Amino acid sequence: MSLPTIVFLDRATIPTQIELPHLPFEHQWVEYDLTAPGEVIDRLQSADIVITNKVLLDRSVLMQLPNLKMIAVAATGYNNVDIEACREFGIAVSNVRGYATQSVPEHVIAMMFALKRNLKGYHNDIAAGEWQRNKQFCFFTHPISDTAGSTMGIVGSGALGQATANLAKALGMHVLFAERKGATQCRDGYLPFEQVLAMSDVISLHCPLNEQTKHLIGRKELSLMKPSSIVINTGRGGLVDEEALIDALKDGVIRGAGFDVFTDEPADESNSLIANMHLPNLLLTPHIAWGSDSSIQKLADILIDNIVAFVEGREQNRVA
Structure with a gap:
């Protein structure tokens, strides 16, 4: 490949304090903080390699980019890229794996502690003057449960x-792995999906979003859970029916929920989770579970290394 042009469509998804490693070959580099859907084709006309985190690259876009040779996804999830179209057009696709194995599990555990001990509920009660009116050195308006x-x-x-399982075990928790929903047989070390829902005090979601996993947890699945259970989603927003979740929280079907991901991002007031974020048993963060500085630097290192591997004719972290 002669002097490849590399275009980063959404550089702002990586914080400015994170340095991208130097590429060991001559190239032309173009980057944009953000790219709107209508700007994608124009910005990629001369691109040999595109870097994208969340910008959509579907068939209608890819068929207008005959020079494109590689898509380097700056994330693990690649549901924003039409993989079948890439295979048809001969476009290589790589993703980044294993960079957040400290950051995401720690975020899950942090949310779990906050929800099991109802920290948000008690914080809100103090802000509302409940402690002051109670006249006691302590007061109990929300249940508190231990983790071990x-x-x-x-x-x-x-x-x-x-x-995440390793951290949970270190805290004295029992860990169950759920088999794929609808599977007729279980692999060694797995239990049926519905059985895991019924037995668990905390459910943590770490699966990809696709046609099989969309609304993996809805009203029926929530009804199978313990009234004292907590759902934590640091995977993908569409894994859970958000309206069903809010109803379950309000009706006491489950005790709490911690969500770092939303069906549409950034989420606004039309999203059921945002509209109900005042609930004491709902904890929300803006898709930052993966975002410790060390994890993002590791992501940047792997991202650039994927590009180097492609230019050198090696396959690394390829999904197409």
């Missing part, structure tokens, strides 16, 4: 699911 001895059910047994 409780059970975590994990959906998705990749690197993040396994790392």
Whole structure:
């Protein structure tokens, strides 16, 4: 490949304090903080390699980019890229794996502690003057449950699911891995999906979003869970029916939920989670579970290394 042109469509998805490693070959580099859908084709006309985190590259876009040779996804999830179209057009696709095996599990555990001990609810009560009116040195308006001895059910047994399991075990939790929903047989070390929902005190989601996993957890699945259970989603927003979740929280079907991901991002007031974020048993963060500085630097290192491998004719972290 002669002097490749590399275009980063959404550089702002990586914080400015994170340095991208130097590429060991001559190239032309173009980057944009953000790219709107209508700007994609124009910005990629001369691109040999495109870097994208969340910008959509579907068939209608790819068929207008005959010079494009590689898509380097700056994330693990690649549902924003039409993989079948890439295979048809001969476009290589790579993603970044294993960079957040510390950051995401720690975020899951942090959310779990906050929800099991109802920290948000008590914080809100103090802000509302409940402690002051109570006239006692302490007061109990929300249930508090311990972590040790409780059970975590994990959906998705990749690197993040396994790392979360290790942290949970270190805290004295029992860990169950759920088999794929609808599977007629279980692999060794797995239990049926519905059984894991029924047995767990905490459900943590770490699976990809696709046609099979969209609304993996809806009203029926929530009804199978313990009234004292908590759902934590650091995977993808569409894994859970958000309206069903809010109803379950309000009706006491489950105790709490911690969400770092949303069906549409950034989420606005039309999103059920945002519209109900005042609930004491709902904890929200803006898709930052993966975002410790060390994890993002590791992501940047792997991202650039994927590009180097492609230019050198090696396959690394390829999904197409």
